[in-house]
Amino acid sequence: MRPRVIPFLLAWVLALVAPLPAASPMAAQTPANGDVVHVIASFSILGDLVRQVGGDAVRVTTLIGPGTDAHTYDPAPADLVLLSEADVVFENGLGFEPWLDGFYESAQPPGARVVVTEGITPRAAGEDHDTGDGGAAPDEGDERGQFDPHIWHDVANAVVIVSNIRDALVAADPAHTSEFAANAAAAITRLEALDASIREQVATLPEERRKLVTSHDTFGYFADAYGFEVLGTALGSLSSEAGDPSARDIALLIEEIETAGVPAIFAENVGNVDLMASIAAEAGVTLAPTLYTDALGPEGSPGATYEAMMQSNVSTIVTALGASS
Numbered sequence: 001m002r003p004r005v006i007p008f009l010l011a012w013v014l015a016l017v018a019p020l021p022a023a024s025p026m027a028a029q030t031p032a033n034g035d036v037v038h039v040i041a042s043f044s045i046l047g048d049l050v051r052q053v054g055g056d057a058v059r060v061t062t063l064i065g066p067g068t069d070a071h072t073y074d075p076a077p078a079d080l081v082l083l084s085e086a087d088v089v090f091e092n093g094l095g096f097e098p099w100l101d102g103f104y105e106s107a108q109p110p111g112a113r114v115v116v117t118e119g120i121t122p123r124a125a126g127e128d129h130d131t132g133d134g135g136a137a138p139d140e141g142d143e144r145g146q147f148d149p150h151i152w153h154d155v156a157n158a159v160v161i162v163s164n165i166r167d168a169l170v171a172a173d174p175a176h177t178s179e180f181a182a183n184a185a186a187a188i189t190r191l192e193a194l195d196a197s198i199r200e201q202v203a204t205l206p207e208e209r210r211k212l213v214t215s216h217d218t219f220g221y222f223a224d225a226y227g228f229e230v231l232g233t234a235l236g237s238l239s240s241e242a243g244d245p246s247a248r249d250i251a252l253l254i255e256e257i258e259t260a261g262v263p264a265i266f267a268e269n270v271g272n273v274d275l276m277a278s279i280a281a282e283a284g285v286t287l288a289p290t291l292y293t294d295a296l297g298p299e300g301s302p303g304a305t306y307e308a309m310m311q312s313n314v315s316t317i318v319t320a321l322g323a324s325s
């Protein structure tokens with residue numbers, strides 16, 4: 001189990017690191033006279049969507065950058081200072097950022113805390129396929145293990161997220177209402193085109209080939225939305241926090257891969273590439289190019305934005321599963 005942020009320690013760290021602007025009340029107020037709202041997005045995929053809606057009217061800081069895993073993230077003292085000074089903090093929720101609760105309890109930052117998945121009906125953990133949380137029962141009030149947090153893999157959910165971001169930015173900075181509304185409308189138009197494009201590409205893949213094997217259980221919403229089956233995952237968990245799978249689990253997964261006759265399995269940009277490579281080798285299937293799952297790719301990569309990441313994923317999936325085995 002990973003060490004948790006202890007509220008007391010957190011308060012101490014803030015006191016220590018933040019002899020900062022005792023005069024930072026400006027950050028907590030509605031900006032005026034050309035001040036720019038400072039917003040935080042917890043992870044890179046969300047950061048991109050916030051940037052699209054906020055445009056030039058907001059300053060966006062992303063805490064967990066490209067290629068970095070939010071499930072296992074430990075905030076640094078500098079991150080906590082940033083959080084305490086933000087006007088709005090955007091988070092995915094559904095147990096994706098378990099370290100945020102402790103921060104809010106101890107630091108009680110003044111900015112609005114916005115869960116962007118509000119209004120989306122989450123998938124329950126374990127829905128339709130075998131998932132778990134490493135066997136650990138969730139704490140009371142702890143959403144980890146109860147819901148599947150990976151909602152962004154269904155583009156229809158990204159539309160809801162964009163609407164939630166727009167509403168929160170309007171509340172924080174009413175002077176820029178029309179700008180946020182126009183940016184959100186344009187983003188939603190792009191997302192609708194993206195969704196249609198994904199469906200067109202998936203339609204070229206015979207139904208019986210729409211079977212995914214990945215390292216952790218991140219594609220539940222994608223599977224539900226676009227007609228795939230998640231055949232199995234190496235970690236057997238909604239969180240990449242789960243420990244390495246046992247030899248028996250791996251053997252069972254390889255058996256499943258062989259029985260299903262899939263030509264390829266998939267690794268993720270947030271880790272476990274070596275594990276997936278060895279499973280692919282043992283099952284005698286291809287390891288497809290790495291998918292962007294819980295984080296964007298670095299700038300200049302095919303997964304540098306949300307739209308690019310989704311396009312890259314669907315193209316990788318359709319090509320790899322369409323190949324003859």
Ligand SMILES: [Zn+2]
Nearest residue numbers: 218238240294
């Ligand atoms: Zn994940």
